[in-house]
Amino acid sequence: MKLNLLEYKDHKAYLVGFAVLVTFIFVLVLSFVNELTKEQVKKNQELFLIRAVLESMQIPYQNDQEALTIYRGRIGVKEVRGKRIFFTNPPEDKKYAILFSGNGLWSIIQGIIGVDSQFERLTGIAFVEQNETPGLGGRIEEPWFKGQFQGEKLVNGTVAFRTGQADPGDRDKDNGSVDAITGATSTSKSLETILKKALKDLEERVKEGGL
Amino acid sequence: MSLNAATNTTRILKDNLFRNNPVASQIIGICSALAVTNNLINTFIMGVGVALSTAFSSFTLSLMKAWIPQKVRMIIQVLVLSFYVILLDILLRAFIPDIAKALGPYIGLIITNCILMGRAEAFAQANPPGAAFWDGLTSGIGYLMVLMIVAFFRELLGFGTLFGVPVLPDQFIPWTIMVMAPSAFFVLAIYIWIHNTLLAKKRK
Secondary structure: OOOOHHHHOOOHHHHHHHHHHHHHHHHHHHHHHHHHHHHHHHHHHHHHHHHHHHHHOOOOOOOHHHHHHHHHHHEEEEEEOOEEEEEEOOOOOOEEEEEEEEEOOOOEEEEEEEEEOOOOEEEEEEEEEOOOOOOOHHHHHOHHHHHOOOOOEOEOOEOEEEOOOOOOOOOOOOOOEEEOOOOOHHHHHHHHHHHHHHHHHHHHHHHHOOO | OOHHHHHHHHHHHHHHHHHOOOOOOOOOOHHHHHHOOOOHHHHHHHHHHHHHHHHHHHHHHHHHOOOOOHHHHHHHHHHHHHHHHHHHHHHHHHHOHHHHHHHHHHOHHHHHOHHHHHHHHHOHHHOOHHHHHHHHHHHHHHHHHHHHHHHHHHHHHHHOEEOOEEOOOOOOOOOHHHHOHHHHHHHHHHHHHHHHHHHHHHHO
């Protein structure tokens, strides 16, 4: 006699067995795919970081491959008291950068900020991860905004965010301030706080680490 | 393909794009329609993502339908559609990381998109796999179509660009409201108004 499982479809054991089996199969496939792509995803994340480090130090590159080569040859990294500090290897002009991370409006803002050897001027800023409101806080990724940081003089060890016009932003490189983003007060305020702390962390750690 | 099947295929397509469009007629999937439509590129990827996940989850559920006990029907549906959405998320993160980064949490949120569940309940559980696939795909395209129209106006007026390329003169002052979610309500509402007025006219 052939056993027809479907006749037991409303039986509790069938219900439980079916749910367990289906869940098992789907989750198995997912974990398999996840395992297969894990390396690639990790590599992509590394690459985001590497591109951000180079961008913050104003080191130009043509493509991802070149970015990787430059990074491996010219940039050193050291972890001091739980923070990653990046620096250019000699004989280049010494530049330092730090991976910062803090709460934005919606989620974490993570990025890199770079300074020159004397801690006198910023070299630039780049973001690794942010989920601010597109078109408002999300504009921190726009070139006019990031461009304001290049060569900006540090006053009291940080940069201030002021109310201002959008594009082209604050072009005065000696006033120690940049224009915040109109309509994105929370993002601007958070970023200002995050950067203030990051720059302090960087300076302390460069001294401590003897870099 | 028999004549009957062919007319059926066209009918499903027309239904899902116009008469029964998920966003404009059934008013479902609105949440993401508000969230991602201020930029055409993101909208496009999102729409394709929804179309593919709806198509494949409907297909799979239709294949499984004889074995699914009624009591756990919806749990199984959610399981299958989460499976495809997570798969999509993993693949995007591995192969087009820049887009994955831009879409952020919205890809994962496709799971909660009512269109997927709606098609699974309304169509896939009573129709053969091929038809279910087609129904899911066309529903997703119907969603994509409406979102692209909304995104067209929002990106044009909010940024002065289309697909990231500036198209309006420099003197144009972007409408900040268009970038924010509330504007999608206005644009979408106007679209639904026109869509339904035209449909009503046609019916007469």
